[in-house]
Amino acid sequence: MTPTIIIVPGLGDSGEQHWQTLWQRKFGAERVRQDNPEHPVAEVWAARLHEVIEATPGELVLVAHSAGVATVAHWAQLSSGCGDLDRVRGALLVAPADPEQSGLDTLHPQLAALAPLPTAALPFPALLVYSENDPYCTPERAEALAEAWGAAAVSAGEAGHINVESGHGDWPDGEILLSEVLHAWTPPDVVRF
Template sequence: MAPATVLILPGLGNSPPGHWQSWLERRMPALRRVDLGDWDAPAPEVWAARLEEAVTAAVTPAAGKVAGPVVLVAHSLSCILVARWAASGTPAVGKVAGALLVAPPDVDAPDGIPAEAARFAPVPVDPLPFPALVVGSRNDPYCRAERACAFAVAWGADFIDAGEAGHINADSGHGPWPMGETLLRHLLEEAAGG
């Protein structure tokens, strides 16, 4: 089987150089960041279309090559994007072998969420059709740990308690994030059948 393609899906504002997603890209150059469009004023339909295009391109074999599965690495608002896109049931969804969903925001919350993120409400509650790990923090300003765990349960994903890790981004000190790399490598092993 061909190796998995790993797609990086940043959240609102993109992931700056000091963010763990950017750190992972430097450590694992084969990872591909998906340009979802406007990072500061995201349109859910545009982001979903860009994700669809990226997954479709990743699983379209090049001449004489076999395309492998796709693993998604989403942060913040892109976690909600992945759940919304997966619920759409497009054929490309079936090509995803796993997802690492880190710090999903509670876009249903009445306050504390940027208006741009609230456009992604409501949080989908359909089970994901692929294995997933949801990583939540006990002091994430955008989502209570109990709510992140509830997302994992609804999505049929495993929940990882990251402790008091804030929003698990550059502002909370998560540039280098070995735990994230370990979780991704676990998903890649599973995607490879090991």
């Protein structure tokens, strides 16, 4: 049986043309909707993710973007020992926003509410996709997060924040990576394409 995809958006809830929204429609995915999608609070956003996970039966694959990646990391830490962790077959973590990165206070100061990011290994397989020129996270930090979380790291090249503004409405390369996560592929530590 194919796992259910749960979309975990970042700030602004990923708009109508964002690949997460397109995937939600295309794959019949569930979606985490935060009460205040512009102002994250780590525990509140993690609790909402937990509610969606509890309400969704069967095996799951989490698909997170930007601040949604931090939400997944916080949820995993806060849910340590929870049976729901066992139902997560894998996670696709795309373009993490680093709330500890200097200079983000001018881009999105509200991201600071997600700091510090948990650095414990995730209790499920994960694939972290990062961009070489993402204004919200350096490649070095993305690779360090992947290593800490026990995730494989994949560079998407110079892909901006891997969102609509960087030309990633429909994201076919992402669908290939999602397919790998759905089929429990175990990638090497760092892949570049």
